[in-house]
Amino acid sequence: MSHEKHIPGIHHVTAIATDPRRNFRFYTNVLGLRFVKRTVNFDDRYTYHLYYGDEVGHPGTIMTFFPWPDAAPGRRGVGTADATAFLVPPDSFDFWTERLAANDVEYSGPTDRFGERVIEFSDPDGLRLELVGHREAADVDPWRDGPVPSEYAIRGFYGVTLAVEGYERTASLLEETMGYEFVGEEDGQRFRYRATGGNLGMVIDLRCVPDLQPGRVGAGTVHHIAFRTADDGQQLEWREDLVARGLNVTPVIDRQYFRSIYYRIPAGILFEIATDPPGFTKDEPVEELGTNLQLPPWFESEREAIEARLPEL
Template sequence: MPRRIPGIHHVTAISGPPQANVDFYTGTLRQRLVKKTVNFDAPDVYHLYYGNTGAEPGTILTFFPFVDAGPGRAGPGMAAGYAYAVPAGQFDGWMERLAADAVDFDGPFDRFGQRVITLRDPDGAPVDLVETNRVSDEPLDGFHSVTLWEADLAPTARLLTDHFGYAEAGHETAGGIERLRLVTPGDARGTVVDLIRSDAPSIGRQGAGTIHHVAFRAEDDAVQAEWQERLRSAGHAVTEVRDRQYFNAIYFREPGGVLFEIATDPPGFAVDEDAAHLGEALKLPPQYEPYRARIERVLPPLRVAG
C-alpha cells in the first residue's frame, strides 16, 4: 500500500469573468497559462490551468471562470486558501514589485517562522506568498500549502496523519483563528496543509473567489488504485476513476466536508500540444470536438500577459 501522499497536485477554484482572472495570474503572479480547455460538465465555460514553465504537479492552479458567477464566501467545510512558495532571496523583491505596480497586499507577517504576504485576486480570493529557502529560477516555485477551514480539526487531521502520511508540524492561535500545520516528508512542492478553526461564526457559499477542490498527487495509475482501495476500506465514499485528459482522478469528501481529489502525475499537459506552446490553443475533450465551432463562438477571446 502507498505509504504517503507526496504533496498537492493542483487546486481548482471558481472565478468570475475569465479575462480578469488571466490578467492577474499571468500578469501579477507571473504564472504560465498551461492549458486552455473547457469545463467537462459545461463546455460553454472555460477551464483554465496555470502553472510553472514546465507545468509540473504541485504548481497547477485551475479555474472555472463563470461570467455571471455570484460572490462566494469561505466557511467551515471548505478549502479557504492557497499559498505560493517564494524562492530563496526573492521575497523582498516581490514586495517591491507589487508596491511599484500599485498592487495592494497585507503583511508581511509571521506564520510558523516564515514571512507571508496576502494578496486578493480579482474575485477577492486570498493568495498567500510565503518566503521559503527553495532554490528556483521561477518567480514562484509552485504551491507552498493549502488551508482547509474545519469546524473540528481532529477528524481531518487524523485522515491526513493516519492515511496520507502527514505529521503535525506546528500549532498557532491568533486573532481568534486556530491553525494546525501538517507536513508530508520530502522535497516535493506543496507538502504543507494548514487546518484552521475560527471562533467567528460563518456559513460558506460556493461562488466566485472560492475553492472547489484540492487535489493530491498519485505517482501513477497503480498507486492511485491503491489509494482508492485503501480509502474505501477506511469507509470513505470514493468515486470511480475519471479521465481528465491530463491526469486521472478519484474524488471523496474528507470528514470535515472539503472535496478531495487524488490525481495522477501522468500523462501531463504536453499530451495534446507541444510543451513550448502550452495554453496557446483551445483544447477540447474528444466528446466536444465535433462542436468546436459552436463552442468557440460562445467562449470569449482571451489575452495573455507577456
Template sequence: MSQHGIHHVTAIAGPASRNVGFYTRTLGLRLVKRTVNFDDPGTWHLYYGDEAGAPGTILTFFPWEHAAPGRLGVGETQETVFRVPEGAIGYWTHRFLEKGVAFDPIDKRFGETVLAFRDPDGMRLALVAVPGAEAEPGWSAGEVPAEHAIRGFHSVSLLLEEAAPTGAVLTDVLGFAQGATEGSVTRFQVPGTAMGGIVDIRPVGGFLKPRPGAGTVHHVAFRAADDAEEAAMAQKLRENHRIATTEQKDRNYFRSIYFREPGHVLFEIATDQPGFAVDEAPAALGQALKLPDFLEGHRSRIEGLLPSLGEPA
C-alpha cells in the same frame, strides 16, 4: 518512487480575461493549458503553473463572466499559498503596490515570512519566502524576472469545525504527517517534500457556512503516482474512514477520483500521469484550445461560446 502532496488547486473566478491577466502578468505564472470544463463545455478551464505544469505548481480556474462573489466559511479552503525565493518578498511587495493588488502587512507563520494578498475576485493567496528556492528553476518568459518567480505551491489552509478527522485522512491516506501547532493552526506536512507538501488546518467551530462563488476554491487535489496507487488510496478511504469516492474520471492530463473529507472540503486524488504535454509540445503549452475527444466534434460551437482571454503574458 511516489511523491505525495498537493497536485493542483481549482477555484472559481469572474471574467476570464481578467483572470488570465492577473495570473500570467501580475503573478508571472505560465498558462499551461486552455481547455473547458468537461461538465460545462461553454466555460473555460484554465491551468496555470510552472514551465511544464508540474504537479505541485498547478492552479486552475473555472471563470464565469457573471459569477457572484463567494463567501469564506467553515468547511472550505481558506488560503492558497505559493513559494518564492527568500530574497523576493521585497520585490513582490513593491510589485503589488505598483499593480494595485490588495495585500496584508508582512507576517510570520511557523517561523516563515508570509505576504498575504487577494486576486481581483478576492481569492485569498499568499507568498512564503523559502530558503534555497532561488536554486530551483522559475518561469522566466513572463513579466516577473526568474530570480523572483513563484516556485510552485507551499501549502493550502483549511477552515474546519475540527482538525482531527481531516488530519486522520491526510496522514493515513494522503501521505502527510502531523507536525507543529501554532496558535489554533495545526500543520500537516509530507516528509521530504518541499513543493505542495503542507496543509494547515484551522479549527473554527460554529463559523459561518461558505457560499460558493468567485474567489472561492472549488477543490484541492492530491497526488497519486498512477492508477494503482490511486486505487489503493480509495480502498483505504473506504475501509479505514468509511468514505466513498466517485468513479475514476479521465481529465486528459490526469485521472481523478473525488470525495468529501470529514470537514466537507471537496478533495480530489489525481494521478501524475500523463501530464500536460500529452496533446501539446512543451514549448507550445497553453497556446491553443484543447478539447477531449468526446467534445472535439462540437469545437465550432464551443469556440463561439467561450469569451475572449485577451493576450496572456
C-alpha cells in the same frame, strides 16, 4: 491505517472565477505564472477551464480556474479552503510588495508564521492567496521566460489552509491515511501537517475557527484541492484505502491530462487524488502550451460551436 504509501503533496488547486480575461491577466501578468492549458470544463463545455503553472505545468505548480461570469460570490468560512499559498524565495519580499502595489493589489504583511515570512492578498475575485518565503524555493527551478525575474518567481505551491470547526477528524485522515506528519500548532488554532518526500505543495494547515460562519463555494473560493499520486495503480490503492475509511469516493474520471478520484473530507471540503501522468504536453509541445484551445476527443465535433461561445483571452 498507516501504510508505506504517502501523498507527495498537492497536484493542483481549482478555484472559481468570474471574468476569464481578468483572471488570465492577473495570473500571467501580475503573478507571472505560465498559461499552460486552454481547455473547457468537461462538465460544462461552454465554460473555459484555465490552467496556470511553471514551464510545463509540473504537478505542484498548477492553479486552475472555472471562470463562470455569472457565478455568485462565494464566502470564506468553516468548511472551505481559507487560503492558497505559493512558494517564493525568502529574499523576494521587497520585489513582491512593490509588484503588488504597482498593480493596485492590496496586501498585508510580511508577517511571521511558523518562523516563515508570509504576505497575504486576494485575486480580483477575492480568492485569498499567500506568498510564503522558504529556503526550499532554492531547490525548485522557476519558469525563466515569464514576466517575473527568475530569482523572485513563484516556484509552485507552498500549501493550503483549510478552515475547519474541529481539526481532529481531518487530522486523522491526513495522518493515518494520507501519510502526512504533524508539524506543530501556532496561536492555539492553526495546526500544521506536512507531506513527506518533496518540496512543492507540502503543507496543509488546519485553521480551527468554530465561531466563524459556514463558508460557501462560489466565485473567489476554492472548488477543490487535488493531491498527487504516481500512477493509475497507486490511485486505485488510494481509492480502496479511502473507501475502507468510510468515505464516498468517485470512480476514476479521465481528465485528459491526469486521471482523478474525488471525495469529501470530514470538514466538507472536496479533495481529489490525481495522477502525475500524462501531463500537459499530451496534446501540444512545451513551446506551444496554452496557445490553442484543446478539447477532449468527445467534444471535437462541436469545436466550432464551442469556440464561438468562448470569449477571447
